[in-house]
Amino acid sequence: EPExxxxxxxxxxxxxxxxxxxxxxxxxxxxFYWYRQILGQKVEFLVSFYNNEISEKSEIxxxxxxxxxxxxxxxxxxxxxxxxxxxxxxxxxxxxxxxxNEQFFGPGTRLTVL
Amino acid sequence: xxxxxxxxxxxxxxxxxxxxxxxxxxxxxxxYFPWYKQELGKRPQLIIDIRSNVGEKKDQRIAVxxxxxxxxxxxxITETQPEDSAVYFCAARSFKTIFGAGTxxxxxx
Numbered sequence: 589e590p591e592x593x594x595x596x597x598x599x600x601x602x603x604x605x606x607x608x609x610x611x612x613x614x615x616x617x618x619x620f621y622w623y624r625q626i627l628g629q630k631v632e633f634l635v636s637f638y639n640n641e642i643s644e645k646s647e648i649x650x651x652x653x654x655x656x657x658x659x660x661x662x663x664x665x666x667x668x669x670x671x672x673x674x675x676x677x678x679x680x681x682x683x684x685x686x687x688x689n690e691q692f693f694g695p696g697t698r699l700t701v702l
Numbered sequence: 703x704x705x706x707x708x709x710x711x712x713x714x715x716x717x718x719x720x721x722x723x724x725x726x727x728x729x730x731x732x733x734y735f736p737w738y739k740q741e742l743g744k745r746p747q748l749i750i751d752i753r754s755n756v757g758e759k760k761d762q763r764i765a766v767x768x769x770x771x772x773x774x775x776x777x778x779i780t781e782t783q784p785e786d787s788a789v790y791f792c793a794a795r796s797f798k799t800i801f802g803a804g805t806x807x808x809x810x811x
Contacts, residue, residue: 621799631738631746631791631801644798647703679745690736691799693745 594680594694602702604669609697611663611680620663621681621691622655624648631679637663670701704729706794708802716810721779723805725792728773732794735768735775740789740804749790750777782809 593612601607611620622634636643637655654666667674677698681691705728715721727735733754738746752759752766752775759766765778775794779786787809792802 623799630803631793633798633800636798646798690748690751693747695745 592680592682592692592694594678594697596697597695598698598700600700600702601670603672607667607670607699609665609667609678609680609699611665611682611694613661613663613682619643619683619685620655621683622665623679623681623693625677625679625696626673627676634665667699670699672701675699675701704732704794704796704798704800706792706800706802708792708805710805711803712806712808714808714810715782717782717784719782721777721782721786721807721809723777723790723792723807724774725776725794725802726772726774727794727800729794729796729800730773731796732800734795735766736793736795736799737764737766737777738791738793738801740791742788746791779807782807784809784811 595610599607620637623631624634625631633646635645635649635655640657652668657663677696679696680694683689683691706725708725713721736751737749739749740746750761750764750766752768757768763780768775787807789804789806791804793799
């Protein structure tokens with residue numbers, strides 16, 4: 589399985605602070621996704637991103653969230669003003685195309701908001 | 703909105719027995735149905751998938767079936783082993799992947 593990396597592996601922050609989670613792309617993968625998994629719950633879709641634009645987003649992905657590829661390489665998820673309920677695992681995933689292919693999940697970033 | 707229902711939420715079987723997990727989806731545009739295994743503290747790992755133009759797929763002890771008309775799909779694990787114990791998620795995908803709530807499988811030795 590192609591390597592998919594995320595940084596940091598664990599982020600602890602105070603409520604109200606901004607956090608940036610990073611995902612490192614691999615070649616031939618054009619579509620990027622962010623998912624959230626609150627402890628003990630299911631994986632929830634946040635947003636998909638293609639060609640430097642958001643393709644789809646869920647109702648969870650409100651104004652406090654943003655995504656970008658600041659340097660054409662890393663893919664970031666920013667949470668502007670964290671809340672306690674943002675504490676979760678955040679996974680990025682990539683596919684070669686939009687439809688049929690396997691999503692490769694990164695190892696995740698555990699975000700803890702105090 | 704799109705939704706994926708998954709049952710049961712917990713499943714306990716004896717080693718060697720079979721395990722079946724069932725899912726239904728609501729979005730008719732869904733065309734790809736992956737199944738993921740997630741061990742504690744780790745990322746979801748794809749174990750098998752099925753596309754909408756196929757009714758059944760098998761990979762060693764794991765098989766999936768898809769009934770597009772009924773919008774049902776199922777995971778079958780035969781000859782279960784203790785290392786199969788994990789949380790299993792079904793998912794349905796059109797342009798975004800919607801996950802089921804997960805099934806915690808316990809395989810007792």
